[in-house]
Amino acid sequence: MYWTTNSLVAADLYDELRRFQREMGRIFGGSAAETASASAVNVWGREDGLLVEAELPGVEPKDMHVSVQGDQLTVEGERTADEPAKGVCCHRRERAAGKFIHSLRLPYEVDSAKVKATYRHGVLRLELPRAEASKPQRIAITAG
Amino acid sequence: MKETAEKAVQKTERREVAELAADRPVYTPATDIFEKSDSLLVVSDMPGVDEKSVDVTLENDVLTITGHQQAAEPEGYAAVRRGAVPGVFRRSFTLTADIDRARIQARIQNGVLRLELPKAEEAQPRKIAVVAGG
Numbered sequence: 211m212y213w214t215t216n217s218l219v220a221a222d223l224y225d226e227l228r229r230f231q232r233e234m235g236r237i238f239g240g241s242a243a244e245t246a247s248a249s250a251v252n253v254w255g256r257e258d259g260l261l262v263e264a265e266l267p268g269v270e271p272k273d274m275h276v277s278v279q280g281d282q283l284t285v286e287g288e289r290t291a292d293e294p295a296k297g298v299c300c301h302r303r304e305r306a307a308g309k310f311i312h313s314l315r316l317p318y319e320v321d322s323a324k325v326k327a328t329y330r331h332g333v334l335r336l337e338l339p340r341a342e343a344s345k346p347q348r349i350a351i352t353a354g
Numbered sequence: 355m356k357e358t359a360e361k362a363v364q365k366t367e368r369r370e371v372a373e374l375a376a377d378r379p380v381y382t383p384a385t386d387i388f389e390k391s392d393s394l395l396v397v398s399d400m401p402g403v404d405e406k407s408v409d410v411t412l413e414n415d416v417l418t419i420t421g422h423q424q425a426a427e428p429e430g431y432a433a434v435r436r437g438a439v440p441g442v443f444r445r446s447f448t449l450t451a452d453i454d455r456a457r458i459q460a461r462i463q464n465g466v467l468r469l470e471l472p473k474a475e476e477a478q479p480r481k482i483a484v485v486a487g488g
Contacts, residue, residue: 250365250401250438254431261428265365265401265438267465292397294388301387305399317434331424332401332465 255317258345260338264312267332268305274329276336278322281344285334286311319344365401365438379441383421383467387447392478394451394471400443401465408467410460412453418446419467452476 250265264285266274274287291307294300320338328335365381383398396417400408403421411418425440427433452474459470 251435252433252438253435254428255434256431260434261431263425263438265465267399267401269464292386292388295390297390299389301389303386304384305386305397306384329464331404332399333425 251312251314253314253316258340260316260318260320260336260340262314262316262334262336262338264334264336265332266310266329266334269329269332269334271329274334276325276327276334278320278325278338281316281319283314283316283320283336283338284311285314365399379439381441381443383419383443383445385445389451392473394449394453394473396447396467396469396471398443398445398467398469399465400462400467402440403443403462403465403467405462408460408462410458410467410469412449412455412458412471415449416446417449417469417471418444419469420444421467 252261252263254261254263262283266285266287266289269287269289273289274285277284277286286309288309289305289307291305316338319341321341324339326337365384383400385399386395386397388395388397396419398419398421400421400423402423402425404424407422407424409418409420411420421443423440423442425438449471453471454474457472461468
């Protein structure tokens, strides 16, 4: 482990609860009903950088904006809905449209100038190198 | 407010009647369905699914769409937060109109599957011309 996890726990408490609910449902069986939704964001980490994957289907890259400030990552954007033509009957409308914003607290500060973002098959992938200042410093101990 | 603003990055999991043998979650893709006089349009969100991993079947008026998420664990990284466990998107709809199976069109772009199901000729409304008779 190269970071402390305390800061992430509070932010993801609801996701953790939903996951717990899902596991409980799986163990004890239950109805075929849908379980709650969870934010579809993955964060992977190693000593020198992070990888973030967010599922954002149907968003044009030009309508997406990623910003990083210290250890705070924000992805915002807008998804435009298909406006049905006249005389079209709408049976279901479940796909979310409009503005969205998703903030995440990262385990350590990243270098915002070196962040790389790609969008493929509806998944936004971010490569975030660790900020030099946040890298752990080894302190030499001398025998006194 | 927060709920609606974050909806774009959420996905819904469900329990199926026929469970998946593999230990992968099954998700219900958010879907829009539009109907025109001559066709039906089904639009489903399937992030992480490409044209090779999607399957559409129509059997006895039941349309089933299945998409397998292609997500690989990055090597050398440890999971910090797992909000998106790769799984299977699956959903079935019973169609109420006769569909011309030969002309069904499906395409997937940016993780959104679009199906156009043209109605069969006999199922389309027909306008009958009325002539004034003497």
